[in-house]
Amino acid sequence: MGPAYGHGDARQHDFLRLVAAWNTGAMRRRHLLALTPAAALAACTDSGQDPAADGTSDSGGSSDHGGSDGGSSDGGAEPTADPTTEPEPTAAELLLDELSPREIAGQLVLVGIPAGTEIPAEVWTDHHAAGIFLLQVWKDPAAVESVVSSAHDGVAPLIAVDQEGGQVRMLRGDAARRTPSAETLGADSTDSGRAVTDAYTSIGEDLAALGIHVDLAPVADVVDPELGDANEPVGGLGRGFGTEPEHVGECVRAAVEALTAQGVAATLKHFPGLGRVEQNTDFSAEGIEDTVTGPDDPFLDSFTAGIDAGAQLVMMSSAIYPELEPGVPAMFSSVVITDLLRDQLGYDGLVVTDDIGAAEAVASVPVADRATRLLEAGGDLVLTADASLTGQLVDAVEDWAGQSTAQEERVRESALRVLSLKQDLGLLDG
Incomplete structure (x- = not known):
């Protein structure tokens, strides 16, 4: 009473x-x-509650010391319900609300910068790009640091690089230590997990020292043992950890955890796998069809291992998978991105394309469509090795967002994922 x-x-x-x-x-x-x-x-x-009069403990209970009937111990106050409040907006959410439509569209484009060149000023001033990734071979750490620290306009940029080890190392010479290929690391019969951890710890240390936030690695593709080196994009370059999904998954997990420990975001690639195609999608639009991979394929397990390990980015393949969606490159397929990756595997992080600027696999697709088709499929960030396409890509995203409220929200959803990654990496501090 x-x-x-x-x-x-x-x-x-x-x-x-x-x-x-x-x-x-x-x-x-x-x-x-x-x-x-x-x-x-x-x-x-909010729902009518008063955040300023919260009075809740960490466990959600009221700090009031009244009896079980809700009255106060001095008998002078009426019963009150525990207040419920909306969570405080994150730094990424607050920033998103401050950006113009053009700035939001720019956050969905990452621009490739070849070694020995500078970032075109309009990448920042006119197009507000999300950031850059380093192309070709950089050997001088001073050159890397100069590009990384060069002036930008607006939101702090992401800096990314392909640093897998073996043949695929954009940083060499004095810029980064040499590390073995994934094939070599995966073949270590004594303790491949430790070998991968050591290699990717070195990679993470080198990238962090240069101010690089994202490694476009590790490769999570399982190489078809019947193809071996005839699998040009992975097996032929020694980029895969092996031909057995469970073993590859263990290596991928070790790589992701090692990079994360150094404050560098890991990127799983190339979903749903390039281990069963013959040709390299960078150089060919033929021989890039995988007729086997389906929604329950064991070759997906290595990606699941990387997701479970905390990978913050997943790079999509530009190959075609008839068992998933016939005739549609994976990066443009809602079946692959939304149904398989997001819904079935439970991944809610940043989904990025492989190169859509110079890659032969998408050369027949109009530039604007390369961005909007990714968004329609549920992806987030386009990577272009051709910096001259930046304006067209940002224009396409901005125009597409302006066509309907649903499309505007779709763009904002992806921009928030980009900004949330930046927040996680400490780029929005201050």
Whole structure:
């Protein structure tokens, strides 16, 4: 039962309730004035509860010390329900609300910069790109540091590089230590997991020292043992950890964990796998069809291992998988990205393309469609090795977002994933 009141006590109680209500409103007004406009709006449109009068403990219980009937121990207050509040917006969410449509569209494009060149000024000033990735071979750490630290406009950029080991190392010479290929690491019969950890710890240390945030590695593709070196994009270049899914998954997990420990984001590639195609999608639009891989294929297990290990990016293949969606490159397939990767495997991180700027596999697709088809399929970020296409790609995303509310929200969803990764990597601090 609740407390009983006489007539005098009731009048006093009513007066105290009015005072408390006024004070609560004043606290709330001061709280809203201290917030950014976006956060204040969120606070004004919550479910009617007052964040300023929360009084909850970490476990969600009220800090009130009343009895089980909800009354206060002094008998002078009425029962109150535990308040529920919306979570505070993240730095990425607050930033997204401050960006213009053009700036949001730019966050969905990553631009390749060849060794020995500088970043075109318009990449930042006009197109507001999400960041850059280093192309070709960089041997001078001073040159890398110069590009990494060069002026940008607006949101801090992501800096990425292909640093797998073996033949695929964009950083060489004094810029980074030599590390073995995935094929060599995976073939270590004594302890391949330790070998992978050591190699990718070195890679992570080198990238972090240069201010590089993302490694476009490891390769999670399982090479078809019947193809071996005839699998040009992976087996022929020694880029795969092996031909057995469980073993490859163990190596992928070790690589992801080693990079993460150094503060570098790992990228699983090339989903749903390039281990069964013959030709390299960078150089050919023929021989890039995998007629075996389906939704329950064991060759997907290595990607699942990498996702479970905390990989923050997944790079899509530009090959075609008839058992999933006939005639459609994986990077443009909603069956592959949304149904398989996101829904079936439970991945909600950043989905990026393989190169869509210079790759032969997508040369027949109009430039604008290379960006919008990824978004329609559920992907997020396009990578172009041809920096001259940056403006066309950003234009396409901005125009597509302006065509409907649903498409605008789709673009904002992807931009938030990019900004959230930047937040996780400490790029939005301050």
